[in-house]
Amino acid sequence: MALHVLHYLHHGHAQWGVVANGAITPIPGEFRSTAEFIEANPIERLFLPRGLTIPESEVQWLSPVTANQQFICQGANYRQHMIESGMDPDVKKFNMIFTKATSCIVPADSPVVKPNGVQFLDYEIELGLVLKRDITSRESVTEENLHDYIAGAVIVNDYSARDIQIPQMQFYKGKSYRTFGPVGPYLCLLEKQDIPKLKELVLTLTVNGTVRQNDSTAGLVYGPVETLTELSAVHDLHAGDLLATGTPSGCALSIPSPEKQRAAAQLPEAEKWRLFLKMQEDRPQYLRAGDLVEAHIVSCDGAINLGVQRNVIVDEAA
Template sequence: MKLLTFNKNGTQTLGVKVEAGVIDVAAALEASPDEQIETDIMNVIEGGSEAIERLRHFIEGLEIREDYVLNEEEIKWEPAVTRPKKIICVGLNYKKHADETKSPYPKIPILFNKFENALTGHLSEIVVPRTTERLDHEVELGIVIGKTAKHVSEEEALDYVFGYCTTNDLSARDIQKRASQWMTGKTNDGFAPVGPYIVTKDEIENPNDLQITTTVNGEVRQNSNTADMIFNCEELISYISKYMTLTPGDLIMTGTPEGVILGRPMEERVYLQPGDKMTVEVERLGALTNTFVEDVF
């Protein structure tokens, strides 16, 4: 299933993407009450396989009716993952990205974090902070954890996944490089767009073989495949679970491929500006579009 969150009268609520449009689950429940069906994505994730199967059965049994089937163009998107306890990011995890930045391949995953303030959704505006002149894009495959994971093996790691999503690790390169820790260049407001959907893991046979792209104002900037990752999804989940307990709803952003602005020759680096329109996409997970605006706060 393709699950999403949208804003309904100021509240984040669950939607399910179907061929006819987006099912507003809360509105559908008014027509067909079922106390076992959740209307919040985090509750669905925490409910595990049973919650998913109940929701799937409920959606399959619905008639297509205008009072609860919405047009995607009419909804206000929220982050696909709304309240993760942890947002764990992976640096330099693609061979060609390491090559373009003239960095050695890491021996172990490079981890850093973002916070909830960085989350934003599909079609939202993102402020270019006045503190940076070098804002860069980083399309990434996102892994949403579905079960509590501690010291899991690589062989069992994907059993702990709820689903996958398209993400963007926006990075203020000049701020990032000022200190040995990357946090201030990575976790500004809106620097972690996530969406438009979470696609449940049963629909993705191999997350380590998905096309991954970025376009800015229609120009293709990144075009690669998750097969180029240095540490694949199983390795990342297993490694991270050795150092912290992963819980349902946690988001792992698995790194970006080559094609970032930082990887271009100095004279060709044109960083993201107010007015730019950017789309990042991971195969089968959906295209995530955002526009940039000036910092006028």
């Protein structure tokens, strides 16, 4: 059975607790990282929380993934998102991997700051997976042993400055501004029998109440089995690290068709990117100060409900 955990601030003290029906049962102990919390609290120990409860309305949310963990991301990992990004899903045969700065991680209800000089701020709802243990050598992850590697799931919103990411070819910079990585509110810890539900989660994102993204994780191209196997051969991963698995279609970003891209390739570099930015100016979907972005992820049976992220977009102070 899935178990929902909250990292929160109460009377100036950072704590972790089990959440049920709007009440938090604190978990004893001091944990300086997500890794420390996961390693000290196997899910089996948390099913019978004891002690006084705290109304969730009385606490301040913190991110369930702490900034001393790795933030690894997959790009263009839903078929329709590939198409809207100008890629042919039948031709692309690689798993796109990049990272975000952990300094962009903020609680799920934080304002998102639109930096001065950034014109095209985009949203990307994603399922985040939190690792259960270290991976320091090449391993073969399978559907049968996936539960040994994944502790739980969270909501991630991979906010992106498209005018930095695309023309400058700066994925890391364009996606790593402070506040560009809300995580949570809940870390949903999973048992072995819960893992198959990761393939049937529904992701929904709205802007000012209008649905922009709505899809199921059944549409993932490279799932956690393939991705963790591949990453295990590249670099070390650690308990508590975050893997954001990609976003569905519906982003504000507009990419020229392959035909237009081929034509643009013949143009001088400055002209090519001038036309790209002009195309983005015609997209009203890009975020502006005052917009409210809400993201939620839930399983079809409701057993996994990762809560709701609510972010108001604000301009950077001059």
